[in-house]
Amino acid sequence: MASHLLNNMNTQQQDGIVTVDGPVLLLAGAGSGKTRVITHRIAYLIEERNVPAEQILAVTFTNKAAKEMAERVEKILGHSTLAMPTLATFHSFCVRVLRRDIEALQVNGVGLTRSFAIYDETDQQAVVKAALKRLGIDDKSLKPRVALGRISWAKNHMIDPQEYFLASANPIEEKIAHIFEIYRKELAKANALDFDDLLLETVRLLKSSKEVRERYNRRYRYVMIDEYQDTNRPQYELMKLLAGDHGNVCVVGDEDQSIYSWRGADIKNILDFEKDFPNVRTIRLEQNYRSTQMILEGAGAVVAQNTQRKGKNLWTAREGGSLIGYYEAPDGENEALFIADRIKKYLREAGQQEELPRCAVLYRTNSQSRLVEEALRRYQIQYHMVGGFSFYDRSEVKDILSYLKLVQNPHDSVALGRSVNSPPRGIGKTTMETLERMALTTGISTWDAIARATEEKLLPARALTALGNFRRLIEDARAMLGPDFAAKLTEDVGGSVTEDDTDFNFVTDQVSDVDGGGDTSFDTSSEPAPEAVVDASFDTSFNFGFDFGPSEEISTIAAENATDSDAAHGIDVASFNPFAPALSTKRGAPAKAEKPSPLAQSEAPSERPAFRTAGEAATLPELIKFLNDRSGYIRALEDEATPESYSRIENLKELANAAQDAQERGETLADFLDHAALVSDADSYSAEARVTLMTLHAAKGLEFPLVFLTGMEEGLFPHSRTITDPTGLEEERRLCYVGMTRAMDTLVMTRARYRRRYGSDMPESSMPSRFLEEVPSRLVEDLGSPPAQPQFGRGGGSDYDSPFERRNRFGKGQDTDGGDRHYSYEDEDQSGQGGQRNNNLRAAALGRPPQVGSGSMDNIASFFAARGQKFTKPKLDVPEQTGKTGLAKGARVRHPKYGEGMIFECEGNGEDAKITVNFAKHGVKKLIEKFAQLERL
Numbered sequence: 029m030a031s032h033l034l035n036n037m038n039t040q041q042q043d044g045i046v047t048v049d050g051p052v053l054l055l056a057g058a059g060s061g062k063t064r065v066i067t068h069r070i071a072y073l074i075e076e077r078n079v080p081a082e083q084i085l086a087v088t089f090t091n092k093a094a095k096e097m098a099e100r101v102e103k104i105l106g107h108s109t110l111a112m113p114t115l116a117t118f119h120s121f122c123v124r125v126l127r128r129d130i131e132a133l134q135v136n137g138v139g140l141t142r143s144f145a146i147y148d149e150t151d152q153q154a155v156v157k158a159a160l161k162r163l164g165i166d167d168k169s170l171k172p173r174v175a176l177g178r179i180s181w182a183k184n185h186m187i188d189p190q191e192y193f194l195a196s197a198n199p200i201e202e203k204i205a206h207i208f209e210i211y212r213k214e215l216a217k218a219n220a221l222d223f224d225d226l227l228l229e230t231v232r233l234l235k236s237s238k239e240v241r242e243r244y245n246r247r248y249r250y251v252m253i254d255e256y257q258d259t260n261r262p263q264y265e266l267m268k269l270l271a272g273d274h275g276n277v278c279v280v281g282d283e284d285q286s287i288y289s290w291r292g293a294d295i296k297n298i299l300d301f302e303k304d305f306p307n308v309r310t311i312r313l314e315q316n317y318r319s320t321q322m323i324l325e326g327a328g329a330v331v332a333q334n335t336q337r338k339g340k341n342l343w344t345a346r347e348g349g350s351l352i353g354y355y356e357a358p359d360g361e362n363e364a365l366f367i368a369d370r371i372k373k374y375l376r377e378a379g380q381q382e383e384l385p386r387c388a389v390l391y392r393t394n395s396q397s398r399l400v401e402e403a404l405r406r407y408q409i410q411y412h413m414v415g416g417f418s419f420y421d422r423s424e425v426k427d428i429l430s431y432l433k434l435v436q437n438p439h440d441s442v443a444l445g446r447s448v449n450s451p452p453r454g455i456g457k458t459t460m461e462t463l464e465r466m467a468l469t470t471g472i473s474t475w476d477a478i479a480r481a482t483e484e485k486l487l488p489a490r491a492l493t494a495l496g497n498f499r500r501l502i503e504d505a506r507a508m509l510g511p512d513f514a515a516k517l518t519e520d521v522g523g524s525v526t527e528d529d530t531d532f533n534f535v536t537d538q539v540s541d542v543d544g545g546g547d548t549s550f551d552t553s554s555e556p557a558p559e560a561v562v563d564a565s566f567d568t569s570f571n572f573g574f575d576f577g578p579s580e581e582i583s584t585i586a587a588e589n590a591t592d593s594d595a596a597h598g599i600d601v602a603s604f605n606p607f608a609p610a611l612s613t614k615r616g617a618p619a620k621a622e623k624p625s626p627l628a629q630s631e632a633p634s635e636r637p638a639f640r641t642a643g644e645a646a647t648l649p650e651l652i653k654f655l656n657d658r659s660g661y662i663r664a665l666e667d668e669a670t671p672e673s674y675s676r677i678e679n680l681k682e683l684a685n686a687a688q689d690a691q692e693r694g695e696t697l698a699d700f701l702d703h704a705a706l707v708s709d710a711d712s713y714s715a716e717a718r719v720t721l722m723t724l725h726a727a728k729g730l731e732f733p734l735v736f737l738t739g740m741e742e743g744l745f746p747h748s749r750t751i752t753d754p755t756g757l758e759e760e761r762r763l764c765y766v767g768m769t770r771a772m773d774t775l776v777m778t779r780a781r782y783r784r785r786y787g788s789d790m791p792e793s794s795m796p797s798r799f800l801e802e803v804p805s806r807l808v809e810d811l812g813s814p815p816a817q818p819q820f821g822r823g824g825g826s827d828y829d830s831p832f833e834r835r836n837r838f839g840k841g842q843d844t845d846g847g848d849r850h851y852s853y854e855d856e857d858q859s860g861q862g863g864q865r866n867n868n869l870r871a872a873a874l875g876r877p878p879q880v881g882s883g884s885m886d887n888i889a890s891f892f893a894a895r896g897q898k899f900t901k902p903k904l905d906v907p908e909q910t911g912k913t914g915l916a917k918g919a920r921v922r923h924p925k926y927g928e929g930m931i932f933e934c935e936g937n938g939e940d941a942k943i944t945v946n947f948a949k950h951g952v953k954k955l956i957e958k959f960a961q962l963e964r965l
């Protein structure tokens with residue numbers, strides 16, 4: 029059937045789009061248009077096959093990919109449909125399923141409820157630490173992170189604590205099995221799941237409940253799984269369960285881009301798909317539309333060294349292109365400066381031609397970003413870093429999120445542990461230990477332990493008062509989510525309540541809400557909210573949206589009315605939806621709750637009315653503001669009165685903004701917390717950024733006209749952990765392939781001959797990555813790497829002797845324009861007289877003129893001048909200084925790295941004044957005064 033959706037698609041792509049019935053394996057090489065095929069396939073199902081959108085499910089790995097897919101589908105369809113297919117990540121899909129159906133797993137009413145919490149790594153660590161303590165294991169002999177890694181490994185392989193114990197080969201493994209068991213029980217008690225559990229519990233649910241499974245199979249008639257090569261065992265099982273009897277499952281992947289074995293991904297899933305579904309149709313996408321032939325050939329040559337692959341003949345019509353660039357810097361700093369220089373040039377040149385010049389600097393490990401960041405700052409180049417310290421990881425944000433988690437699920441013991449004394453409210457370690465012991469011995473949650481301790485007066489009066497206040501704070505916040513809260517508030521401020529307003533119904537089905545689907549198999553009928561119990565003495569004096577007045581100690585909800593059950597407050601926190609109007613509109617299914625909330629509009633807080641319609645609960649930003657204030661958190665930060673504490677306050681305000689955005693998207697408290705938990709590193713990628721820094725893992729799926737692949741050194745890439753492990757090494761090679769194939773027009777690979785490791789004073793010599801050797805030399809151009817130097821004071825010989833260099837052109841490029849070039853400013857290690865003399869000797873040996881002032885600012889300037897480029901001295905991101913610090917010859921100084929020394933010589937004046945210092949332990953160093961951080965002794 030000719031369809032406009034097949035326009036501009038090659039034959040294989042067309043096949044991939046129209047083959048919608050039965051199992052399909054789409055083997056898609058890098059840049060071969062798999063995202064394009066998936067999105068067109070979805071549009072094809074909707075437009076040409078008249079499949080209702082809500083019957084389509086596409087699962088990806090990142091929120092970013094899911095979002096992009098949704099946008100692309102909408103664009104292809106040329107309109108936004110009321111019903112959209114479900115485009116979700118594995119984890120978010122599982123959260124939706126569990127938020128709706130997890131209670132089907134309960135046995136005799138025992139089991140997790142829909143208001144379960146999601147534990148992130150910090151929460152998990154807290155549980156593991158407590159388990160270690162309980163077992164009397166020193167956390168230095170067994171690191172919590174290690175134990176957690178093993179637990180996660182076991183879960184990803186679907187091994188339970190007992191099986192783990194039976195298979196354990198040594199006492200450490202046995203201990204981990206015990207920790208695993210405690211960990212499992214603690215999470216169950218806290219009504220919490222970790223990330224791995226989200227998948228495991230969904231699989232368990234779909235396996236154990238035929239009714240639930242069939243409902244999802246009826247709902248999702250067409251299932252697509254992206255990045256199938258990265259699926260682990262639970263994801264594989266989930267795929268099979270979702271494929272159901274209809275078998276309309278299309279998996280898309282590239283075995284050469286499988287890079288997540290450390291997260292349990294099993295490359296066999298893709299290699300064996302044809303065995304799992306004997307009637308599978310396999311389609312190979314082999315035309316690459318992204319990269320030049322040079323880049324593709326280079327990447328292909330690298331990955332061809334792997335044995336675990338099906339093999340593809342990836343080709344491109346983009347013949348030629350520039351050679352793959354290679355630069356070998358003397359050290360990490362110079363590597364970074366080289367990159368910054370190239371980027372500056374690229375942005376200047378490309379900026380005139382391309383609409384949006386974009387480039388990426390890719391590295392194997394996050395810590396490599398530091399030097400590149402510093403160099404970019406020196407060059408005043410703005411950059412965007414993916415995977416830095418996430419907003420949701422900041423301690424103050426985590427603290428307030430813990431309060432919110434507790435409002436959602438008071439049995440979340442980790443959230444309670446985090447918030448109970450933050451800010452300090454006199455609840456000491458001993459009190460908490462007593463409560464935890466009580467919880468442990470009686471099998472109740474810490475929250476319930478507080479109630480019991482209060483009832484039975486098991487703790488000193490002071491502790492009980494403090495705990496009572498804390499408990500009331502949470503109860504008050506929970507009460508804000510109850511329907512009667514608004515009526516109460518309205519009465520108190522003299523507002524009028526209409527009859528219609530009083531029977532507000534909560535929308536209970538979050539799965540449909542999020543999907544926007546109207547499938548009847550997902551009954552979205554509203555459930556009436558249970559009666560709310562709010563004491564008549566409820567204090568409404570705190571003024572929502574403005575100033576929250578008194579802190580917790582004068583909360584007036586009577587303690588006796590603060591009960592533990594969700595129903596007691598008339599809220600079902602899992603299904604509670606304070607933003608029903610937005611939601612109902614989205615779903616096109618008007619409900620009684622549609623009456624627009626005055627507070628659901630984006631008014632500035634100060635413009636909001638101080639009352640609301642009865643039946644309306646507080647909004648999410650109001651709840652956050654209430655907690656910020658009544659917990660005393662903001663006040664404590666204000667009291668600190670430091671720039672740091674003010675910036676923390678700003679972060680908390682930003683959290684309220686995030687909540688406002690969430691509200692406008694129609695999200696519930698549970699959605700908001702889920703979102704905060706599921707935000708991942710890769711999600712911070714911005715397509716508008718001109719310069720992006722990220723790890724190779726995060727770069728998956730992206731493309732850039734210019735890509736730098738840095739740190740191409742043995743031990744760094746491939747990572748030292750994998751060097752003796754053939755399987756690990758193959759994965760590193762795939763990672764290299766992923767990195768290289770991100771480049772569209774230009775690929776530059778760099779390495780440093782010497783690199784500082786583990787903060788060592790002396791940089792260590794490195795060997796070029798074996799992956800460099802695997803790129804045929806005819807594809808490589810040396811970008812002017814300076815010749816290897818004998819390294820002075822570094823204890824290592826020249827790596828010119830490396831077997832890789834001898835065998836490969838990498839690292840032995842012709843130094844076409846002569847000169848011993850260093851992108852170095854202080855070049856402290858070589859600026860001593862001896863170093864200079866030997867550099868010049870080396871230069872002479874290579875038939876080049878001796879250098880003047882090697883490694884100094886002037887040298888850089890002359891280097892650039894020699895290349896016919898204008899050298900603009902970079903402005904550094906450091907406070908301007910006069911350079912006239914009064915340091916003179918003979919003065920004694922201390923340097924942060926070189927220790928004590930005496931000034932030997934001072935040259936120049938002003939901000940570029942240079943100082944030569946004779947350091948007791950490190951000899952003579954020439955430093956630029958304004959950067960040297962010298963302390964006068």
Ligand SMILES: Nc1ncnc2c1ncn2[C@@H]1O[C@H](COP(=O)(O)OP(=O)(O)OP(=O)(O)O)[C@@H](O)[C@H]1O
Binds near residue numbers: 036
């Ligand atoms: N038939 C086509 N004609 C023109 N351009 C195409 C075609 N198919 C794909 N492209 C372009 O090729 C590039 C790569 O496509 P896409 O991102 O879908 O590839 P991919 O297979 O998902 O890549 P990877 O797996 O490497 O991340 C995009 O810029 C896309 O627009």
